[in-house]
Amino acid sequence: MERQEQPTRAWVLHPDIKSSDPRKDTRRAPQHALEEAVSLARALPALDVVGQTIVPLPKVRPGYLFGSGKTNELGNMLADQEVELVLVDGPLTPVQQRNLEKSWGVKILDRTGLILEIFSDRAQTREGVLQVEMAALSYQRTRLVRAWTHLERQRGGLGFVGGPGETQIEADRRAIDDQIVRLRRQLDKVVKTRDLHRSARAKVPYPIVALVGYTNAGKSTLFNHLTGADVMAKDMLFATLDPTMRAVTLPSGKDVILSDTVGFISELPTELVASFRATLEEVLSADLILHVRDISHPDTETQAKDVEEILATLGIGEETKRFEVWNKLDLLDADGREGLQIRAERSDEHFAISAVTGHGLDDLLTQVSEALTDPKTEETLLLPWSDGRKRAWLFDQGVVEEERQTEEGFELDLLWTARQKKRFREL
Structure with missing residues (x-):
């Protein structure tokens, strides 16, 4: 009988570093930050998270991160708990990592190393x-x-x-x-x-709708509900790493391509922002962005700001239409649900939903359909005789109202949307 490998006993440390200027203190609540770090660790099946600690840190020590007294205290605790791996929720220099490993006799990963492990696993x-x-x-x-x-x-x-x-x-x-x-x-x-x-896809008149949001906001659950796909959807950070795209027919009969993307996270390592830009290119070419938020999370406002900052870093401006989708309504109490629904009803760009129960999805999909229904404009276009492929594309789109043949080529009266015009130019 094959012996099962035991998971690695891991302990999560969150260094709560005090700001030198309290007026500019932008730290997240340490308890929420620790919970996220523990969720990150639990996203790896090879780990057994046996404990977690917030470590108040008046200032960073260049050699060990912590002071000598705290380093010894933590080392004794880790030895008592028979910990094999320590996950430090923050950046460690190579020197700090090496010194702590030698002092504590365990392996150590910082936040970047842990996220890389998860990404390689996913x-x-x-x-x-x-x-x-x-x-x-x-x-x-x-x-x-x-x-x-x-x-x-x-x-x-x-x-x-x-x-x-x-x-x-x-x-x-x-x-x-x-x-x-x-x-x-x-x-x-x-x-x-x-x-x-x-x-x-430019040859297909389908608009692209991209789901973005903080990791574990419920994007994949929403994607599965709308498409019937079987994307990995678990209560786990970074459950989806690779983008998944599916064609979806909205209740109005309009077809769209729905794209599910990797979840964003605060302090995403710079190496990953650069390397994963290609993965997020689907967001750059999207006609509509649905920013999915876990509205039940105590840090939901901070998470939303992190997502908006990453979108801005990617070069996505206000010209791209976007809706904010307040997900996990089912996790709120009755008063919280009612208050959010009232707020959402007063806005054309906010929607309170539950991807699990399906509550609120009809209103969301109706607005998505309306947002993607562009006004059509009339235009006359002259195509040379050699552009038969483009002419065929226009007829396939059903945008040709009338055609005349001239000495130069085809003269076409068109009735089309700005999106169809853009995709015609991409041919």
Whole structure:
């Protein structure tokens, strides 16, 4: 009988670093930050989170992060609990990580390392795998030891710097740079393939509706409810890593392409923002963005700001239509539900729903359909004889009112939307 590997005993530490200027203190509530860090840790099946601690930190110590007294106190606690891995909810320098590992006798991951572990565990498509490897290599380049070796008993690890069982491997930066170049070339090919798919979609008159939101806001549950798809939807951070797209027919009869995307998170590592830009390109080309919020979460306002900041970083401006979808209405008490529904009814851009029960989805879909119904304009277009493919596309779209043949080519009277005009230009 095959022996089952025991999960790694992990402890989550959230350093609550005091701001030097209380007036500029933008820290999140430490309890909420710790809960999110624990949720991140529990997203990895290889871990057994046996405890969690908020550590007040008057100032950061460059060598160990914590002062010597606190370092010893935490070390004794971790030894008593037989902890094998410590997850520090924040950034650690390579020196801090190495010193703490030596002092406590355990493996340590900081927030970036943990998110990379989750992403490597979740990535399904070729593009997702390549992006994770590039992000991990960028992170690894700053470290002299391999940060994720401790998990290789449970799974193969990322597998691009040595094999299972290796510890304290010194990274050859030149080799890593060469690997990053190779990965970037492979990723460029994948992105070109996605561009071809996007060009193919330009031939279809379907608007794209992108679901975005903080991780675990319920985007995938909403996606599954609307499409009947079987996207992984669990009460788990980063349950969806790769974008998923499905055609959906709205109650009005209008067809749209619905895109589910990776969840956003505060303090997303810069390596991941850069590497995952291609994944979020579907958001850049969207005709409508649905910002899904977990309205039951105590930190929902802060999460919403984090999402808006990432959208702004991606270059998505106010010109892209967007609705705010207040999800998980079923988790609120009766008074909370009623208050939110009243607020939503007074707005054309806010919707209170439950993706689990389906409450409020009819109103949302009706407004989505109206928002994507563009006014049509009349226009006369002259196509040369050689543009037969474009002429056929216009007839396929049903936008040609009348056609005349001239010495120069086809003269067409069109009645079309701005979206159809844009996609015609992309042909």
